[in-house]
Amino acid sequence: MSTDLPAPDGPSEPVVQSVAGWRAERVRIFWIWLVLTGLLVVFSLTVPARLMGPPASPTMHSVESTMTLFSVAASPVAALVWAIALYSLLRWRSKGRPTADGPAIRGHAATTVAWAVTSTVLCVFLLVWGMAEMIVINSPAEANAPLVVDVTGQQWVWTFSYPSQGNVESDQLYLPVDRPVIFHVTSKDVIHSFWVVQMGIKIDANPGETTKTSVMPDKIGVFDVRCAELCGLRHAEMQTSAHVVSASDFNSWLSQNGGHS
Numbered sequence: 361m362s363t364d365l366p367a368p369d370g371p372s373e374p375v376v377q378s379v380a381g382w383r384a385e386r387v388r389i390f391w392i393w394l395v396l397t398g399l400l401v402v403f404s405l406t407v408p409a410r411l412m413g414p415p416a417s418p419t420m421h422s423v424e425s426t427m428t429l430f431s432v433a434a435s436p437v438a439a440l441v442w443a444i445a446l447y448s449l450l451r452w453r454s455k456g457r458p459t460a461d462g463p464a465i466r467g468h469a470a471t472t473v474a475w476a477v478t479s480t481v482l483c484v485f486l487l488v489w490g491m492a493e494m495i496v497i498n499s500p501a502e503a504n505a506p507l508v509v510d511v512t513g514q515q516w517v518w519t520f521s522y523p524s525q526g527n528v529e530s531d532q533l534y535l536p537v538d539r540p541v542i543f544h545v546t547s548k549d550v551i552h553s554f555w556v557v558q559m560g561i562k563i564d565a566n567p568g569e570t571t572k573t574s575v576m577p578d579k580i581g582v583f584d585v586r587c588a589e590l591c592g593l594r595h596a597e598m599q600t601s602a603h604v605v606s607a608s609d610f611n612s613w614l615s616q617n618g619g620h621s
């Protein structure tokens with residue numbers, strides 16, 4: 361199996377590797393793996409969670425800690441693949457046309473067991489963590505007296521209306537701080553996706569259907585609302601702002617727009 365490639369000139373020579381040589385190679389790969397793991401862990405702890413700006417809800421805190429944790433958990437696995445790939449590219453590069461196949465790794469029980477056990481432990485851990493986080497981020501939906509906001513997507517704008525506040529309608533989202541909100545999301549034409557970036561919520565807007573998502577805005581400020589589903593030519597421009605204001609400012613905004621609190 362290992363010497364099946366036809367040799368262009370002369371007989372093929374099987375790769376011969378001494379036990380001591382293999383050990384040295386593995387030690388070098390181990391060090392590359394260790395350094396890459398360290399770099400990836402530092403990257404995981406600093407970059408992914410900051411890409412979307414400071415969190416504006418407990419949901420976003422959960423999303424960011426999950427992104428960080430999953431990136432850290434994936435670091436040693438990614439580093440192992442990269443270390444072997446890099447080492448193979450640099451050290452085991454074939455000069456000219458290869459005359460023999462490399463040695464196959466088969467029947468190495470320890471490697472098989474380690475790979476299966478590591479993958480299983482990682483998958484179970486990520487599953488349990490993910491399910492626990494889902495329970496946490498769904499909790500605003502069960503809160504008392506949440507604010508209901510109807511969200512309608514259409515090419516290429518968002519419209520927000522407040523059914524219990526006199527059906528006030530706006531193309532900007534206004535929310536009072538520290539009050540749970542439930543969004544009833546739908547679409548007038550094609551599938552869109554309602555995404556409030558810094559609040560960590562995103563849900564499809566489907567024509568003829570209503571989907572629901574909830575959040576508790578906990579920070580006053582202006583945040584990004586985007587469409588996260590390719591919905592036509594001007595999809596990239598389908599964005600607006602979410603203004604999180606104090607309860608009294610929210611009530612003034614409602615009355616200025618013909619509504620009531």
Ligand SMILES: [Cu+2]
Pocket residue numbers: 552553587588589590591592595596598
């Ligand atoms: Cu879109």
